[in-house]
Amino acid sequence: MEFYFGGTEVNVAISIANFGGKVKHVSSISDDFIGDTAKSYLRKFGVSTSSIVRxxxxxxVYFLEVGAVMRPSSISYNRSHSAFSEIQPEMVNWxxxxxxCTWFHWTGITPALCQGGYLTLKEGLKLAQKKGIEVSVDPTYRSGLWKYGAQPKETLSDLLQxxxxxxxxINEMNExxxxxxxxxxxDFIEASQQIIEKFPSIKKTFDKIRTLINASWHKIRSRMWNGSEFRETEDLDITHIVDRIGTGDAFAAGLIYGLQNFDDYKAMEFGAAASALKHTYEGDVNFSNVDEVMNILKGNTSGRFNR
Structure with missing residues (x-):
């Protein structure tokens, strides 16, 4: 068995730090040597742990059986009584x-785990909106995590405002x-229009498209709707997948970095290329830097040695 520290927001945080961003992670982790090691892991990449409680x-934890070719991967979660599951709003000084802070990112994993996670996140989002902070969301709907009685549709809708x-x-939009x-x-355009109509604070929607040839060979591209214009990038071929876990987070991190440095289309391209590169790393995190992602955008996909 191999183990890695990760998690959706953690994966995004480390990737943005690798791109040169200043990042802070807000969470609750175990008060033991495993928690100590997790904090050290984050600090190794330059992610601030000053807002992590114990x-x-x-x-x-969760367990992954890696698939190949026609055999799909499988995941089993063990998170119901974790350190994060007891987090409460009064534990975080938002x-x-x-x-x-200039950008706040969250995913649907957080409110799925426990009511405290939902309520704590909501307090942070309310303050972020008051401060005029850009807030991105990846709803990341995982039916196997919603076990404490909350309804995903109502809970996520409350936070999306x-x-x-x-x-x-599309799956998240439909939910x-x-x-x-x-x-x-x-359908993506129509769904995006409905999302923006229902949540007027949302200005743009972005989607990572994955085309599966088999479990080992995928194609990645991105598309967007900004309220008036639809754009779509070209496919990137990933003919041999090392590890696909965290590839959506790599896309989110690349997109967030791109939106702060490029126009919307270039940001989409950057996000898709970052996601494609993540497929070549073991573990949850994309270790690529800006130059490596830009190299893919220049068409250098042969994998030749750099000497």
């Missing part, structure tokens, strides 16, 4: 945590809207 409960950038696919859109570009 708990007597153990760090949450005023301090969001000091000098504070967001400005939506990073999610939030209660619709049955398909995967075509036309």
């Amino acid at each position: 708990s007597k409960r153990p760090l949450g 005023q301090k945590s969001l000091k000098k 504070y967001c400005t950038i939506f990073i999610g696919g 939030i809207l209660g619709t049955d859109f398909k995967y075509s570009n036309e």
Whole structure:
């Protein structure tokens, strides 16, 4: 068995730090040597751990059986009684945590785990909106995590009212809207229009498209709707996948970096290339830097030695 520290927001945080961004992670982890090691892991990449609180409960885990070719991968979660599951709003000083913050990112994993996670996140989002902070969301709907009685549609909808950038696919849109859109570009545009209409603070929607040839060979591209214009990138071929876990987070991190440094289309290209590169790394995190992602955008995909 191999183990890695990770998690959706952690993966995004480390990737943005690798791109040169200043990042802080807000969470609750175990108050033991495993938690100490997790904090050291984050600090190794330059991610601030000053807003992480500690708990007597153990760090949450999940188990992955990696698939190949026609055999799919499988995941089993063990997170119901983790350190994060007891987090409460009074445990996080959001005023301090969001000091000098310009971008707030969250995913649907957080409110799925426990009511405390939902309520704590909501307090942070309300303050972020008050401060005029850009807020991106990746709803990341995982049916196997919603075990404490909350309804995903109502809970996610309550939190989306504070967001400005939506990073999610048709499945997440259907869950939030209660619709049955398909995967075509036309359906994506219509779903995006409904998302923006229902949540007026959201200005743009972005989606990472994955085309599966088999479990080992995928194609990645991105598309967007900004309220008036649809754009789509070209496919990137990934003919041999090392590890696909965290590739959506790599896309989100690349997109967030891109939106702060490029126009929307270049940001999409950057996000898709970052996601494609993540498929070549073991573990949850994309270790690529800006130059390596830009190299892919220049068409250098041969994998030749750099000497």
